[in-house]
Amino acid sequence: MQKTRWTALAVLMLGACSPQNGEQNDAQDGGGEAASAAQQKPADADSDNGPVRPPLDPYPSTYAPYQGETVLITGATVLTGTGERIDNGSVLIENGKIAAVGAGDAVSAPEGARTVNARGKWITPGVIDIHSHLGDYPSPSNQSTSDGNEVVSPNTAYVWAEHSIWPQDAGFTRALAGGVTSMQVLPGSANLFGGRSVVIKNVPARSVQGMKFPNAPYGLKMACGENPKRVYGDRGGPGTRMGNFAGYRSAWIEAEAYKKKWDDYWSAHEEWADDDSDDKGDAPEAPSRDLKLETLAGVLNGDIRINMHCYRADEMVQVLDMAKEFNYQVTTFHHAIEAYKVADYLAENDVCAAVWADWWGFKLEAYDTVGENAALVHAQPGGCAIIHSDSATGIQRLNQEAAKAIADGRRAGIDIAPKDAIAWITANPAKAMGVLDHTGTLEAGKMADIVVWNQNPFSVYAKADKVFIDGALMYDRDDPARSPRMDFEIGQRDNGFTGGAGQ
Amino acid sequence: MKKLTAFAAAGAALFAAAAPASAQTIAIMDGTVHTVSGGVIENGDVIIRDGRIAQVGADLSAPQGASVIDATGKIITPGLFAPYGNLGLVEISAVGDSNDTAPSGDFPLGAALDAADAFNPQSTLIPVNRAGGVTRAVSAPAAGGTLFGGKAAVVDLSGRPNSITRSDAAQIAVMGYGGAARSGDTRLGAWAVLREYLDEARSYQNNPNDYVRRPHSGRFALSDVKALGPVVSGEQPLFVEVNSAVGIRTLIKLKNAYRLRVVIVGASEGWRVADDIASANIPVILDPLANLPSQFEDLDSTLENAARLHAAGVAIGFYNQPGFGAHNLRLMTQQAGNAVAHGLPHAAALAAITRNPAQMLGLGDQLGTLEAGKIADVVIWDGDPLEVTTEPEAVFINGRPQDLGNRQKMLLERYRDLSRGDAPFAYRGGE
Structure with a gap:
């Protein structure tokens, strides 16, 4: 029995309850860019005795887009992700970027461009899942591959999800067939501080570095409520929600001290460098590094985005006070089942709510689901709703999950048009993850991350016909050669392939 | 808030027509009836009497005293x-x-x-x-x-x-x-x-x-x-x-x-x-x-x-x-x-x-299709039942109209308006 249930429970109890991450503020998008610029700096002192600066991304992205054609897709219904719908619209892809988006006759094909007639089809930005465990809890699911939760201490801010990602997870291929072009992979939710998340592009590679979204900011996964207290209740604590909070706050106090130590060191170093006297002595000594505190201090510095798994309304409100107490921003509450009860607080505090359409009842803190959750969050002025999956099957149908949430909202008198709701699975997660400047909408100059759907995507019958990532056609439903198949699925049956995208 | 209009459930309106919960005879008229036993009947009718399906067909007449439901434009399926x-x-x-x-x-x-x-x-x-x-x-x-x-x-x-x-x-x-x-x-x-x-x-x-x-x-x-x-x-x-x-x-x-x-x-x-x-x-x-x-x-x-x-x-x-x-x-x-x-x-x-x-x-002789004589488990849908954007407008079990409310819908009503109001949220819904 243990064996049988292990998979389901691991995902449900820890996966489902686990990660959070993502950010959403425009202000923080800027911060993300700044951080990524800093990430490119050398980790260590310059030859001229510059100060020690711990590397922000010592495992940098090696992702390089694949070659695409210059393609003009015409005649489609285009949802741009910016709130615009263009009937009989055209999208021009050139050099991996979106070159133009507009009404049919407003966009013309440059010489040598291939033109694709997409009459009757719909085009949206690539789908983005802000909450995935692909690679960390891959298929097949067993003890050997279970790498999503470092269940050894309530604070494992020192772990990085990317170090667990198995790029050969077949789940990536299935998600691709669902139109997913980028995602955030998070550690699980057993711990108060689960560790760093990573943003990846859904393009297979031999290493996770080959998938990392270039210059995307990092996230930190935190967890409210039942999971940490259940996991650590008989292992030294926390065993209560008040214990959870004490754990967070103690860690932030420690992180503040750590941050100050480094800030002081850099100031001292600057003073020392500016000192022209002959007897200024040796350069100040750098503090020792601490992986856990480095991540937490990264949050306080605004470089790392908080993704907090939090089901209950009252806990979200307390977390927002804690963020004020320690002067950081919560980007997104994940699994925010009760977001609708405090949708006004969330909007005022510029926090996104990432939710499921209708999951409920697997834990007491997931009891109060309403299908109108996303719509109610969206309806607040400045509200930011995201539909997330936390599931290797759910990620394949985020469009359907959004469709259910639209329909429930409409029946409750909250009429949200497809052109707006598409942002729940594209622009909003992109904003929260700090990559909106690059993807998440169909705007000239952005990465050509695009899905061509066989029909209105907010339908159970919708399927992704073509998925472009950075302008390269990575999936074509009608062309088996355009379907990735992971190593694990080679030769399992009759020396052929099983699986693949669209399986 | 955008467009938080009053909750106008089509199902509720439908029920007003179906009326009393103890109704013995119900006539669901002029819907698209998926019998799941003998194809689809456009403009079809389903007559429920004493908990069983009495008749299924086109151009039926509603029995005297029956609660009549106009299902024009709706889809009718077995439960x-x-x-x-x-x-x-x-x-x-x-x-x-x-x-x-x-x-x-x-x-x-x-x-x-x-x-x-x-x-x-x-x-x-x-x-x-x-x-x-x-x-x-x-x-x-x-x-x-x-x-x-x-x-x-x-x-x-x-x-x-x-x-x-x-x-x-x-x-x-x-x-x-x-x-x-x-x-x-x-x-x-x-x-x-x-x-x-x-x-x-x-x-x-x-x-x-x-x-x-x-x-x-x-x-x-x-x-x-x-x-x-x-x-x-x-x-x-x-x-x-x-x-x-x-x-x-x-x-x-x-x-x-x-x-x-x-x-x-x-x-x-x-x-x-x-x-x-x-x-x-x-x-x-x-x-x-x-x-x-x-x-x-x-x-x-x-x-x-x-x-x-x-x-x-x-x-x-x-x-x-x-x-x-x-x-x-x-x-x-x-x-x-x-x-x-x-x-x-x-x-x-x-x-x-x-x-x-x-x-x-x-239980194939009792349930599962819309055929005369079977137990009347019937659903009236606002569209294609397999589509993710549709839902039932009325549900009958053993020929009885069912309450389509639930605690999720009650929670929605309690929290759809987040303004402070005259009393705490805990007092809402008890009116």
């Missing part, structure tokens, strides 16, 4: 029938005192456990699923330490105290990886133990007095052995969880050897052996969204499983893989829609969530 899950046995999965789905691994009994003993018709899961059009369900205990879950019950979703349609309607067994985990960690062990149980049960059936008197190993609880009587006599379906192609082949051999009535649950690789399953006349309950090589026993999972099994002539039904076996039975429609998107004919998908489950449970 949805969930063939596998644990509705009524669980409220919150992670809260032990509300979860009766499976005994702990060291508990000695299995097959003898009876869902009907603990099925809770007041479960809040029932109104939620009912609002999604589910009118009947199999409430099945899951296996704990033994290979058997126990006796499953067929229930209706009326929430009434007498909502058990048939107790001891099926026995549940887990094979494959789950069976191995309970049998020395091999599938070989699981099959051997299953045969041993069946042999013991036959032996008991043949001569109960002799069986209880003779010295035997006592490996199995007597009550479990007794409970398997209807299984070995071929009267009762044995639901067997098994996924791999090889596991299914072994099960077919066992079914033939013991002359069992078998229903396969899982069958993620079923399409690989679809012809064998069809020849053996075994229905299959599958999760049509299972397309990952989650375990080594379902490497060949595919979204086309449902379509391929159907094409081979296998009767199929749908269930949610572990974890959602009760709370979201209502998502059967989405499962069915996805199966259609991957090749299953629409009519076959509708049959998979209505008629086929009734037949699997031996």
